[in-house]
Every structure is written in C-alpha cells, then in structure tokens.
Amino acid sequence: MTATSAERLRRWRLVLGAEGGDAAGEPGGQGTLGGADAAMDRTLEALYGGYGPGGDRGGDPDGGRDGRREAGLGGSAPRVARWLGDIRAYFPASVVQVMQRDAIDRLGLSALLLEPEMLEAVEADVHLVGTLLSLHKAMPETTRRTARAVVRKVVEDLERRLATRTRATLGGALDRSARVARPRHRDIDWDRTIRANLKNYLPEHRTVVPERLVGHGRAAQAVKKEVVLCVDQSGSMAASVVHASVFGAVLASMRTLDTRLVVFDTSVVDLTDQLSDPVDVLFGTQLGGGTDINRALAYCQSRITRPAETVVVLISDLYEGGIRNEMLKRVAAMKAAGVQFVTLLALSDEGAPAYDREHAAALAALGVPAFACTPDLFPEVMAAALEKRPIPVPDPDNPRL
Incomplete structure (x- = not known):
C-alpha cells in the first residue's frame, strides 16, 4: 500500500468510525489506528457514535437501536470536562466549537454547563454565550461568576474585532450627513468643494466654477x-x-x-x-x-x-x-x-x-x-x-x- 493510499484510508477511518473502516475494506477496525490517531478516534466516537470518554458504552445496554452504537458522554461533569480537554488538544478551535455545539444539542449536556469546572474547560464562542444566557437564571452563584468570565472573554474578542x-x-457617515448644501463662507470645506466641482474646470481661465459648495454646519447647530x-x-x-x-x-x-x-x-x-x-x-x-x-x-x-x-x-x-x-x-x-x-x-x-x-x-x-x-x-x-x-x-x- 502506498503512503498516499494509507493516508486516504486513515482519513476515511477517522471520518466513518470503526464500522465504516471495516466496510471500506480496512481490516482490524480501530486497532489499525495508533497513538494520537487512536485518541482522536475515541473523542469522535464519544460524540458521534461509540463509547463515552470514560469507556462506558453509549446508548442502551444492547448497543443502541437496531444494533447501532450510539454516542454517549455520560452524565459526569469531570468526564465531559476531560473530553473537552481532549478535543481541544486534537482539533483547531473552529472544529472544537462545532463539536461542543453538537455535544450540547445532540446529547443534552446543557445542565452540565451549570458546573464551574465544565465552563472552565469549554472553548468560548458566541453560541456558547447564547446557551449560558438561556441557563443563567438557574445557575448557582459560583457558576454565575464563571459564566460571566466566559461571556466577557467572548464580548471583548468581538469588541476588538468590530x-x-x-x-x-x-x-x-455622520460627518457626511452633517454637511450643508449652502454653508457660510467660513464653514466652506474648500478641498471637498473643489473635488466636487472638478467637472466645472475652465481651462481658458484655469479655474473651477464652484456650482456646489460643500461645508459643515456650525458645531452649535449639529x-x-x-x-x-x-x-x-x-x-x-x-x-x-x-x-x-x-x-x-x-x-x-x-x-x-x-x-x-x-x-x-x-x-x-x-x-x-x-x-x-x-x-x-x-x-x-x-x-x-x-x-x-x-x-x-x-x-x-x-x-x-x-x-x-x-x-x-x-x-x-x-x-x-x-x-x-x-x-x-x-x-x-x-x-x-x-x-x-x-x-x-x-x-x-x-x-x-x-x-x-x-x-x-x-x-x-x-x-x-x-x-x-x-x-x-x-x-x-x-x-x-x-x-x-x-x-x-x-x-x-x-x-x-
């Protein structure tokens, strides 16, 4: 197998999971992944189908509906916090944010956001802020302080950007809207007036005829x-x-x-x-x-x-x-x-x-x-x-x- 083929199979294995890898003709399922790839695979399985971060099988005891394995992060905040740390280690922030939203939406983890240790582990973004705001009335005081810190970080990042x-x-826009069409002589903005009237330049007289004066109203009139x-x-x-x-x-x-x-x-x-x-x-x-x-x-x-x-x-x-x-x-x-x-x-x-x-x-x-x-x-x-x-x-x- 060439290096390119092996890399292609590796990527498909991570996308499809163990059963998908077997179906694609890859023998051995999860055993074919090692090191960081195996750890990354476990974090994906925990959310999108397979075993929870603590090794507990997700879904029902028989392996899910119709024999399919289901995702399961369990109900333990420490376990979920560890999983959040894992995905931050293996994926870029933009992917982490998507996985967090999926975990909250698919697995009903909103209640765990009421615990400070959980909040300290998450990657803060606008969507997480929305979830926290919907829950903040139910938060205990210690969690509310942590939640405010998370929200403040996102807000400050947005302010810096915008x-x-x-x-x-x-x-x-406000400066332009304050201009007046017939300014007093002392209020004329000559640079803008000349630019606005260049089409009225008379070469024979080497002058511009200012049909339209551009200026500002007096400050007191603003x-x-x-x-x-x-x-x-x-x-x-x-x-x-x-x-x-x-x-x-x-x-x-x-x-x-x-x-x-x-x-x-x-x-x-x-x-x-x-x-x-x-x-x-x-x-x-x-x-x-x-x-x-x-x-x-x-x-x-x-x-x-x-x-x-x-x-x-x-x-x-x-x-x-x-x-x-x-x-x-x-x-x-x-x-x-x-x-x-x-x-x-x-x-x-x-x-x-x-x-x-x-x-x-x-x-x-x-x-x-x-x-x-x-x-x-x-x-x-x-x-x-x-x-x-x-x-x-x-x-x-x-x-x-």
Whole structure:
C-alpha cells in the first residue's frame, strides 16, 4: 500500500468510525489506528457514535437501536470536562466549537454547563454565550461568576474585532450627513468643494466654477442622530442578541449618537442604561419565550423625539405572536414621520436564517428592507441608514447581506 493510499484510508477511518473502516475494506477496525490517531478516534466516537470518554458504552445496554452504537458522554461533569480537554488538544478551535455545539444539542449536556469546572474547560464562542444566557437564571452563584468570565472573554474578542471599524465607518457617515448644501463662507470645506466641482474646470481661465459648495454646519447647530436597536430575544435569536449587545455598546460610546437598546419577547425591556457594559446587557436579557414585535415597536415609537434624525433597526426573525396588522401600521407610521427603518432577520455569521417570509414581504412592500446581515457588514448598513442612502437588498432566496 502506498503512503498516499494509507493516508486516504486513515482519513476515511477517522471520518466513518470503526464500522465504516471495516466496510471500506480496512481490516482490524480501530486497532489499525495508533497513538494520537487512536485518541482522536475515541473523542469522535464519544460524540458521534461509540463509547463515552470514560469507556462506558453509549446508548442502551444492547448497543443502541437496531444494533447501532450510539454516542454517549455520560452524565459526569469531570468526564465531559476531560473530553473537552481532549478535543481541544486534537482539533483547531473552529472544529472544537462545532463539536461542543453538537455535544450540547445532540446529547443534552446543557445542565452540565451549570458546573464551574465544565465552563472552565469549554472553548468560548458566541453560541456558547447564547446557551449560558438561556441557563443563567438557574445557575448557582459560583457558576454565575464563571459564566460571566466566559461571556466577557467572548464580548471583548468581538469588541476588538468590530469596534474600530464601526466607529470609523459611522463617524465618516455622520460627518457626511452633517454637511450643508449652502454653508457660510467660513464653514466652506474648500478641498471637498473643489473635488466636487472638478467637472466645472475652465481651462481658458484655469479655474473651477464652484456650482456646489460643500461645508459643515456650525458645531452649535449639529443635531445628534438617534439609533434604536430593537432586538428579539427569543431562543432562535441568541447569536443576534450577543452581537447586537456589542454593537449597542460601541454605538453608545460615540458622542454623536444617542443610542437606545430594547430587547423583547412577549414583554419589553429597555437596557439603554446598561450599555456601558455589554456583559451587563447580556445578563439582563432572558432568551426564550414568545414574540410580540408590535408591543416592542410601540415602546420604541413612544421614545422617538426626532423622527427625521432617527434610525430604527429591528432585529427579528419576524415570527410575530402579537397583532400583525398593528405591527405593520406602526412601521408605516414611523416611516411616514421620517424614521429610517431597517429589519435584520439575523445579525450573525450563521447560514441563511429561518424567518417569516410573509411578514418580510409585507415589510418590503412598505419600503423596509428585510435581510440577514453579518457583523462585519453591519457598520456599512448603519452608515447607509444614517446618510439616508438606499440600503442594498440581497436576493430573496438568499436573504443575507
């Protein structure tokens, strides 16, 4: 057997497991793997089919349904913590995060996240934060402190990645939106005025005719923009809640913006006073429950004081449990008053979201774009909204910008 063939068989053996290796013509099953490969195989078997980390057979005593072996990590936090350490040793962080999510979803390990030693072993990511937030009401105090440390690490990583670009992009948009068409002489920005009028250059006179003056209003006349983030905190929106909290804190740190953060399920909670610390914001949410978008929008509408200077961003999958027609009427009324209204079906790096297509179409008919947005592109979306520029709407069959 050539080295290439052996490596191919090794990879297939790790992908398919012992029984798959035998079926592929590889004799000996697991015995053909040694050293690190055998240890890696055991971690995969523990989750995707085979024996638990402690050697106990997963599934039922007879080997699972229809003779198939089933995954089993057991109910012991120390055992699971060891398994988490193993997968971090053998796989890159991105793969570890996927395996952790699979373990939580497939094997029902959420309850073990209430134990500090378990939390200290996991690879922290946005999805884990969402799980912790859904459990934090049930956590004992010692676990809650550990959970906050895990959440803070993820939040700080997101802030480092997103904050600088967000401030720069929105700062430029706010600067442009503050320009006036007929500035006073002392307020004219001559560099921008010349660039804006180069098409009016007269060679014979070696001069530019400034048909359009570009300048800034006086500082005292500058009007702050208002941003309202209205975030659905139903369980399916967990990743969006995490990102929205980070962006809310970043926007609140900009003196040229008045930022409000409102989260909702069937009730409405205004978390604006906690925006100085996104971790406090996240632990002020309660993931799960129903959805009443109409009630949330009613609250946001009541807090808007300068509609023409306001951007409302509704972050929701639009599965409305409230009064649909009233929801649409509120959106229409806000737009008629001059509010820039944007609907994000998700604010995350995940794939195309599930959402209520009928409600998305109804909003589109009102001139409200409804699409999913990645965190990296959110600053551009906000910049367009603040400048009152058209926001590009992606293909309806792939509603992600």
